Amino acid sequence: MIMGLNQRRRWVLDVKSVVMLGLGLLFAMAQHTVQLRSNHPMHGIVDRVNEIGGPYIGLVMAYPPEESALITSRLFVHNSRIPFIDLAGRRFNVGKIKNVDVIYVMTGEQTVNSGITVQILLDAFDIRGVVHYGTAGSSNNSLSFGDVSVMKYVAFTGSWKWKAFKSETGQLPELDFGAFNFPVRGKNLLAKVEFTPSQLYSAGKPMEELFWLPVDSEWFDIATQLQDLELRRCLNDTYCLPERPKVIVGLRGSTADIFLDNAAYREFLFKQFNVSTVDEESAAIVMACLSNAVPSIVFRGVSDLGGGSDRLLSISRISLASINALRVAAEFIALIDKNNLVHDQ
Structure with a gap:
C-alpha cells in the first residue's frame, strides 16, 4: 500500500510538473506572439493578414518623398484582398516586393514616431525583420549626393x-x-x-547601456553583396549629378531629433564619433528591433551635406537620394529571400 501511495504521489507530482511546464511554454508563446487586444476593431483583419501571407519583411520610411519613391517605382504590389490596414494613425500597406511578402509603413519624422510605429508593426504582424531606407545628411566629405550608406552602427547623439x-x-x-x-x-x-548612452531593454536580458547600436550582423554581411549595385545619376532629363553615386558599406550613423544645418557641429560629429550620416530616425528603429530580437538593416541616401559647403536643400536631391536608397533596399529584400535567412526568435 505504501509503495502504491508513493507511486500515486509521484504520478500526481509528474502531472503537475507537466502542466506547469505546459503553462510556462504557453505563457512564453503568448508573450512572444502578443498582438492587438481581442476587442480591438482591427483584431480580426490583422489576424487575417498574418494568415494569408508572411512572415513579412517590414519596410519602413519616415518622410513623404521617401514613400513617393516607392509608389512611383511600382516595385510594391498591394495584396488584392487586404491592401492595407490603418492602425494608430499609420497606414500599414500589405503586399509584395520582388515576390517577397512585405508590409510597408511610413513612420513620420523623428525618433518617437519611428520607434512607436516599428513597435506597432512588430506587435501586430508576423515580421521576420525590418528594412529601413531614407535620406540623410552627410557629415563625411568623402560621401557625395546620391550615395547610399549601409551603416553598421548608429548612435543616438541627441541624449x-x-x-x-x-x-x-x-x-x-x-x-x-x-x-x-x-x-x-x-x-x-x-x-x-x-553625450550619454541609450538604455536598451530586451526580453530575458538585463538592461544594457549602449552608445553604438548595431544592425543585424548576418543581414549586414548579405548587404555587402550590393556594393557594386548601379545607382541612378539622373533624376530626369534636366537634373543629373556630376558623378554616378555609389553604395558604401560599414559606415557609422548618427540620429537625433535635430535637422543638422551647421558646419561646425557637422565637423564635430565626424571628428568625435566618425559618423558619416545624420538623420532623425535610424537609431530608434534599430533599437526597437533590438528590443524585440528582430533583425534590422538601414540604407540612407545622401540628400544634403548637413550644413557643409553646399547648403542648398534641393527637392531633386531628396528625390534622387530616396530613389537610390529604395533601390538598395529592394535588392536587399530580394537577396534575403534568396538566402532564405530566418533568425531564431
Missing part, C-alpha cells in the same frame, strides 16, 4: 547631460561650447554637454 559651468571633464564624449566661440575661443555660460 545629453548638460553640465554645470566650469565642471570637470568626464569620461564620456563632450561638446564644449566655449571651443566654438567666435572670434576667440574661451568660456561660455552654456558650458558643455556630455
Whole structure:
C-alpha cells in the first residue's frame, strides 16, 4: 500500500510538473506572439493578414518623398484582398516586393514616431525583420549626393547631460561650447554637454547601456553583396549629378531629433564619433528591433551635406537620394529571400 501511495504521489507530482511546464511554454508563446487586444476593431483583419501571407519583411520610411519613391517605382504590389490596414494613425500597406511578402509603413519624422510605429508593426504582424531606407545628411566629405550608406552602427547623439559651468571633464564624449566661440575661443555660460548612452531593454536580458547600436550582423554581411549595385545619376532629363553615386558599406550613423544645418557641429560629429550620416530616425528603429530580437538593416541616401559647403536643400536631391536608397533596399529584400535567412526568435 505504501509503495502504491508513493507511486500515486509521484504520478500526481509528474502531472503537475507537466502542466506547469505546459503553462510556462504557453505563457512564453503568448508573450512572444502578443498582438492587438481581442476587442480591438482591427483584431480580426490583422489576424487575417498574418494568415494569408508572411512572415513579412517590414519596410519602413519616415518622410513623404521617401514613400513617393516607392509608389512611383511600382516595385510594391498591394495584396488584392487586404491592401492595407490603418492602425494608430499609420497606414500599414500589405503586399509584395520582388515576390517577397512585405508590409510597408511610413513612420513620420523623428525618433518617437519611428520607434512607436516599428513597435506597432512588430506587435501586430508576423515580421521576420525590418528594412529601413531614407535620406540623410552627410557629415563625411568623402560621401557625395546620391550615395547610399549601409551603416553598421548608429548612435543616438541627441541624449545629453548638460553640465554645470566650469565642471570637470568626464569620461564620456563632450561638446564644449566655449571651443566654438567666435572670434576667440574661451568660456561660455552654456558650458558643455556630455553625450550619454541609450538604455536598451530586451526580453530575458538585463538592461544594457549602449552608445553604438548595431544592425543585424548576418543581414549586414548579405548587404555587402550590393556594393557594386548601379545607382541612378539622373533624376530626369534636366537634373543629373556630376558623378554616378555609389553604395558604401560599414559606415557609422548618427540620429537625433535635430535637422543638422551647421558646419561646425557637422565637423564635430565626424571628428568625435566618425559618423558619416545624420538623420532623425535610424537609431530608434534599430533599437526597437533590438528590443524585440528582430533583425534590422538601414540604407540612407545622401540628400544634403548637413550644413557643409553646399547648403542648398534641393527637392531633386531628396528625390534622387530616396530613389537610390529604395533601390538598395529592394535588392536587399530580394537577396534575403534568396538566402532564405530566418533568425531564431
